[in-house]
Amino acid sequence: MSILKALSFKDQTFKLREDAILDATTRILASKGFDLMTMDDVALEVGISKPSLYKHFKSKEKLAGEAMIRLLDAALEQLGLMPDTxxxxxxxxxxxxxxxxxxxxxxxxxxxxxxxxxxxMLTRNLRYVARVVKLHHKVKSLVQQAKKAGELKSSLPDDVITYSFYARTCDPAVDYLKLYDKMDPDTIVQHMVTVWFDGVGNEQKETAAKT
Amino acid sequence: MSILKALSFKDQTFKLREDAILDATTRILASKGFDLMTMDDVALEVGISKPSLYKHFKSKEKLAGEAMIRLLDAALEQLGLMPDTxxxxxxxxxxxxxxxxxxxxxxxxxxxxxxxxxxxMLTRNLRYVARVVKLHHKVKSLVQQAKKAGELKSSLPDDVITYSFYARTCDPAVDYLKLYDKMDPDTIVQHMVTVWFDGVGNEQKETAAKT
DNA sequence: GTCTATATGGGGATAGAC
DNA sequence: GTCTATCCCCATATAGAC
Known part of the structure; x- marks a missing residue:
């Protein structure tokens, strides 16, 4: 038990550092994007040297891939936490x-x-692709169920709804509202949900136009 | 007149080459983005050498800026062509x-x-910024007019609608529908317009949920 | 104005000491 | 495993011949 604990302690610190690296990577990816992110950026933010970083992740592509996988896992976890009701x-x-x-x-x-x-690049990462397929399957299935239940427009193809769902999660309007309007996060999220489900148009357009 | 014509002919060929450069730049920017676009890419696609390219545009930033300005001018021209009715x-x-x-x-x-x-980078390009401000003013004004006319949701802030308008023009869902679903352009555009104005949700959701 | 050839700098990746 | 120092490619930008 003590030996096992010693081993797991070592693994634990290793895992902690890896998490710190992935945290930094995710933040930098979010702000600068993959092309402009440098391994020096990551190493500096974590507080280690570049070669140490390469001991954990063989390449920049692998590093970004692992960060993305963690994000997808978090999304899958969120879905799993939701009550079936x-x-x-x-x-x-x-x-x-x-x-x-x-x-x-x-x-x-x-x-x-x-x-x-x-x-x-990510398409070549099979572990990433597996996660994407899994999440995509769940989201598309939810879209189909929601359409069948009359909760979503049956006139729109499944993929139009599904892809527009993904698009809303990375909608640049969010950045603008935060940056220029200083709108608080909850309000932004609420508006984005409204825009996705109900659109920006007024349903009473025709009647209103008559006046 | 003949002298003027000779001069204008020279200018004309110069202008034609510049247009070819900007066309290539726009295409490459659309496919690879600014960071991955190289001046070699542009020179190769136009069929000139890199130093010649630099004779026309002092830097990569200037080149991208001019391409963006031309796009904004095209958008402003489209607005100008629309009948006031x-x-x-x-x-x-x-x-x-x-x-x-x-x-x-x-x-x-x-x-x-x-x-x-x-x-x-573009913010440092004053000519570009002037175009953006001009277009933004027109779009925001249209949003306000449409809200007043009851054509858009008065419950949504102007900026939420305006920014979500910009976001729809660069919505990644468009790429996915083209790439994976092989959907034809007109259908894609039609769906995107529907999604923006009316959303993906079904207005009869509550009644349908009761069954 | 157009080319070939090159200077310069940054960044991914690694060698080798400790 | 961690560091310092380095390799090496690639991309922006330019020098200099024609």
Whole structure:
């Protein structure tokens, strides 16, 4: 037991440092993006040297991949925490709200949507792809259930709704509202949810236009 | 007249080459983004050498700036072409449809939204900033008019609608629908307009949920 | 104005000492 | 495993011939 504990203690500190590295990586990815992030940036922020960083992660691509995998795992965990009694629409709303709050906290790069280069790079990371497929399956399934329950427009194809869901989690409008309007996070999230579900248009447009 | 013509001919070929450079730049920016675009890429695509490229544009930043300015001018021109009889909502819809079609043609980078670094760079380009301010003023004014006319949700702040308008022009969902679903451009644009104005939610949600 | 050839600097990755 | 010092490629930008 004591030996095991000693080993696990070593592993634990190792894991802690790795988490610190991934935390820093995620923050830097969120702010500068993959192309502009340098290994020096990461090493400096963590407080270690570049070669030490390379002992933990073989390459910049691997490092970014692991950070993205952790984000996807967090999203999957959020979905798992939701009670089954919740309607599919409310689950989607909950996941969107969670993602936006993470993002407003400076921690959701959502790289693949942004750059073809990064998307291609991540596609070569099989562990990442497996996570994406898993999450995508769950989200698409929720969309289909919500449509069947009459909670989402049946006139829109599944993929239009699903992709627009992903798009809302990395919507640049969020940055603008935070940066220029100094709007508080909860209000921003609330507006983004409204815009996604109900749109910006007024349903009473026709009647109002008659006056 | 003949002398003037000779001069203008020289200027004309110069202008033509510059347009070719800016066309190539815009395409490359749209596909790879600013950070990954190299001056070699541009020179190669235009069919000139790198030093020649630098004769036309002093730096990579200047080059990208001019390409963005041309895009903004095109957007302003589109707005100018719209008949005054068109409702503000229809003008916004028209501008969104135009932007999405340009984008589906591989020609709208919409850099500023993507990267903080690029946004900061463009902010130092005063000619670019002037265009942005001009366009922003017009869009925001249309949003306000549309709200007053009851065409847009008065419950949403002006900026939420305005920024979400910009966001829709560079929505990654467009890329996904084109890439994975092979959806044709017109259908994609139509869906994006629907999603922006009406959202993905079903208005009859509550009644449907009762069954 | 256009080219070939090159200067310069940054950043991914590693050698080798401790 | 951690560091200092270094390799080496690549991309911006320019010098200098024609």
């Amino acid at each position: 919740l309607s599919p629409r409310m689950k989607l709303q909950g996941l969107l709200e969670w993602a936006l709050h993470v993002r407003l906290n400076g921690c959701l790069p959502f790289l693949p949507a942004t750059s073809a280069h990064v998307r291609e | 068109l409702s503000p909502r229809m003008k916004l819809q028209g501008l969104l449809e135009w932007a999405l079609h340009v984008r589906l043609n591989g020609c709208l980078p919409f850099l500023p939204a993507t990267s903080a670094h690029v946004r900061e």
